[in-house]
Amino acid sequence: MLQSQSSLAKGLISMDAIEITVNSEEVEEAKIGAVDKASARKDEGAPLSPASLLFLEPGTNCCIIAMVGCKKKLDPGLVKEGLYRNLVKHPRFSSKLVINGGKKKWIQTQVNLDKHVTVPEVDTEMESTSQFIEDYVSNLTTIPLDLSKPLWELHLLNLKTREAEAVGIWRIHHSIGDGMSLISLLFACCRKSSDPEALPTLPKQKQTDHSRNPRRFLWLFSAVWSVLKLLFNTIVDVLHFVATCIFLKDTKTPLKGSSGVEHNPKRIVYRTVSLDDIKLVKAAMGMTVNDVILGVTQAGLSRYLNRKYGEVDRGKGAKQKSNQLPRNIRLRATVLVNIRQSAGIQALADMMNKKSKAKWGNKIGFILIPITIALQNDHPLDYLRGAKATADRKKLSLEAIFTYLASKYTTKLFGSKLSGVLAYRITFNTTMSISNLAGPVEEISFFGHPIAFIAPTVYGQPQALTLHFQSYINKMSIVAAVDPNVIPDPHLLCDDLEESLKIFKHAVLTNNSAC
Structure with missing residues (x-):
C-alpha cells in the first residue's frame, strides 16, 4: 500500500x-x-x-x-x-x-x-x-x-x-x-462514431414465439411442468436465502473477506479478452454468453485457489500434489438482478432532452449463485456444463422478485437500518459479487471522443472480490475489484480467468475437429 x-x-x-x-x-x-x-x-x-x-x-x-x-x-x-x-x-x-x-x-x-x-x-x-x-x-x-x-x-x-x-x-x-x-x-x-447523430445499438435478446408452434399441446405440458419447477425452486431458494441471512456462511478461503472489509481500500484491475472467443464457445456448447462467463469464473477461481492452497502446503513442507483444493468448498456469488424492464437508451436520451416519463431508479433483487470449485483438467468443458445447469435452474425461480419485495417491505415497515443489516449479512456470508452487462455492438464516442474500452465495477459491499464483465464491440472487459489485504495479486487472478477462456476455446475447437 x-x-x-x-x-x-x-x-x-x-x-x-x-x-x-x-x-x-x-x-x-x-x-x-x-x-x-x-x-x-x-x-x-x-x-x-x-x-x-x-x-x-x-x-x-x-x-x-x-x-x-x-x-x-x-x-x-x-x-x-x-x-x-x-x-x-x-x-x-x-x-x-x-x-x-x-x-x-x-x-x-x-x-x-x-x-x-x-x-x-x-x-x-x-x-x-x-x-x-x-x-x-x-x-x-x-x-x-x-x-x-x-x-x-x-x-x-x-x-x-x-x-x-x-x-x-x-x-x-x-x-x-x-x-x-x-x-x-x-x-x-x-x-x-460512424454517425454522430445516432444512439448506440445494444445487442437484442432472442425471444421464442410459441404461438406458431405446431405442437402446442406438448408446449402446454412443458409450460405446466415449468410452473411446478418454478414453485419448487423458488421455495428452495427462499429457504436457502433465509438460512444465509441467519447462519449459513461460505467456507473461509483466500478469497473470503473478514469483518470490516467494506471499509478497506479496493484495488481495481481489468483484463480485455475476445468477445468473439466467448461467442465461439457459446455456439459450440449451445448456451448463452452468461453461461460461458459463469463457466470462466468457476474455472478461473478454481485455478487461483488451487495455486493459493498449494503455496500454503509448500510452506508447511507437504508433498506437492496437482490438486491442492480442500473438499466441499462452499463459495457463492451474490448477483443483483434488475427486475424491471430496462427503459432503453432512447428513453433515457429522451429523459434528458424531452423530459420523458421513462422510469428510473433502483428496482433490484438478489440471487445467490453457487460457484463450483474443483479441478477439471481432463474435462474442462464440465465447468461450462455445470454453469449452464446452474443458470438454467436459476431462470426457473422467483428468488430475485422475493428478495426485492422482502427488502422493499422491510424498509417500509421497519426502516432502512434493518433492511441494511439483513443485506449486509447476505453479502458478508457469501464470498463475492458478479455481474455481466452488454455494451454497444459498434464503436461509440463520448462527446466526440471515440471509446476504446469500458470497465465498470462497484465497491463498498462487505466482500473482498467483485467481478464485472462488460462487452463492447468485439471485446469483453473482465473487471476485478479486490481488497488487496485479502487478494494481493488481482492481476494473477485475471490471468487465470483469461487462461480458462483460452482452454475452453481450445477444447471446443479440438472437439469440433474430432467430429
Missing part, C-alpha cells in the same frame, strides 16, 4: 479541478434550465426508493466506478459542454441528497460542473501510466462522495495506456440508480 501511494504522489501534480470557461449559448441555456428547475422544486423533494435507502446504510454504502478509455486526448471543454446538454438535465444527476429529521430526499439544485469534473495535472513522462491510474482509482475508493452536491463525479486523465490515449473515471453513488440504468445512461450520452 505504501508503494501504491508513492506511485500516485509521483504522478499527480494537482488534484484541484481546472476551471474551464465554455462560451456556448446552448450550454448557458442548459445552466438556466437547471437553475429554473431547482428554483421550482426548492421546497419539494423526491423520496428515495427502498433500494436507494439501502445503498446509503453503513454496511452497504456502495459506489459504482467505471473506467472509460478513449482513443484521443480528452478535451475538458467538450466534455463539460456535453454534460450540460445531456446529463445535467437528468433529475438524479441534478439533485443532492438532503437529510432532514432522519428523512432522506432528493432536492433539485444548481449543478456547478467545476465541482464535478476534475482534471488533475499529471506527469505524462511517468514510468508506468497504467500503474498510476490503478493507484488513482484505488485512492478514490477511500474518499467519500461530497453530500453537498449531486452524488457523482468525473475524473479526466490524459495519460496514454496500452489500450487508450486517455481515461475518464466515473464515480457515481449506487443510490442514484442500479448498474444497468447507469451504464445505459452513459451510453445515452454517447453517439455512434
Whole structure:
C-alpha cells in the first residue's frame, strides 16, 4: 500500500479541478434550465426508493466506478459542454441528497460542473501510466462522495495506456440508480462514431414465439411442468436465502473477506479478452454468453485457489500434489438482478432532452449463485456444463422478485437500518459479487471522443472480490475489484480467468475437429 501511494504522489501534480470557461449559448441555456428547475422544486423533494435507502446504510454504502478509455486526448471543454446538454438535465444527476429529521430526499439544485469534473495535472513522462491510474482509482475508493452536491463525479486523465490515449473515471453513488440504468445512461450520452447523430445499438435478446408452434399441446405440458419447477425452486431458494441471512456462511478461503472489509481500500484491475472467443464457445456448447462467463469464473477461481492452497502446503513442507483444493468448498456469488424492464437508451436520451416519463431508479433483487470449485483438467468443458445447469435452474425461480419485495417491505415497515443489516449479512456470508452487462455492438464516442474500452465495477459491499464483465464491440472487459489485504495479486487472478477462456476455446475447437 505504501508503494501504491508513492506511485500516485509521483504522478499527480494537482488534484484541484481546472476551471474551464465554455462560451456556448446552448450550454448557458442548459445552466438556466437547471437553475429554473431547482428554483421550482426548492421546497419539494423526491423520496428515495427502498433500494436507494439501502445503498446509503453503513454496511452497504456502495459506489459504482467505471473506467472509460478513449482513443484521443480528452478535451475538458467538450466534455463539460456535453454534460450540460445531456446529463445535467437528468433529475438524479441534478439533485443532492438532503437529510432532514432522519428523512432522506432528493432536492433539485444548481449543478456547478467545476465541482464535478476534475482534471488533475499529471506527469505524462511517468514510468508506468497504467500503474498510476490503478493507484488513482484505488485512492478514490477511500474518499467519500461530497453530500453537498449531486452524488457523482468525473475524473479526466490524459495519460496514454496500452489500450487508450486517455481515461475518464466515473464515480457515481449506487443510490442514484442500479448498474444497468447507469451504464445505459452513459451510453445515452454517447453517439455512434460512424454517425454522430445516432444512439448506440445494444445487442437484442432472442425471444421464442410459441404461438406458431405446431405442437402446442406438448408446449402446454412443458409450460405446466415449468410452473411446478418454478414453485419448487423458488421455495428452495427462499429457504436457502433465509438460512444465509441467519447462519449459513461460505467456507473461509483466500478469497473470503473478514469483518470490516467494506471499509478497506479496493484495488481495481481489468483484463480485455475476445468477445468473439466467448461467442465461439457459446455456439459450440449451445448456451448463452452468461453461461460461458459463469463457466470462466468457476474455472478461473478454481485455478487461483488451487495455486493459493498449494503455496500454503509448500510452506508447511507437504508433498506437492496437482490438486491442492480442500473438499466441499462452499463459495457463492451474490448477483443483483434488475427486475424491471430496462427503459432503453432512447428513453433515457429522451429523459434528458424531452423530459420523458421513462422510469428510473433502483428496482433490484438478489440471487445467490453457487460457484463450483474443483479441478477439471481432463474435462474442462464440465465447468461450462455445470454453469449452464446452474443458470438454467436459476431462470426457473422467483428468488430475485422475493428478495426485492422482502427488502422493499422491510424498509417500509421497519426502516432502512434493518433492511441494511439483513443485506449486509447476505453479502458478508457469501464470498463475492458478479455481474455481466452488454455494451454497444459498434464503436461509440463520448462527446466526440471515440471509446476504446469500458470497465465498470462497484465497491463498498462487505466482500473482498467483485467481478464485472462488460462487452463492447468485439471485446469483453473482465473487471476485478479486490481488497488487496485479502487478494494481493488481482492481476494473477485475471490471468487465470483469461487462461480458462483460452482452454475452453481450445477444447471446443479440438472437439469440433474430432467430429
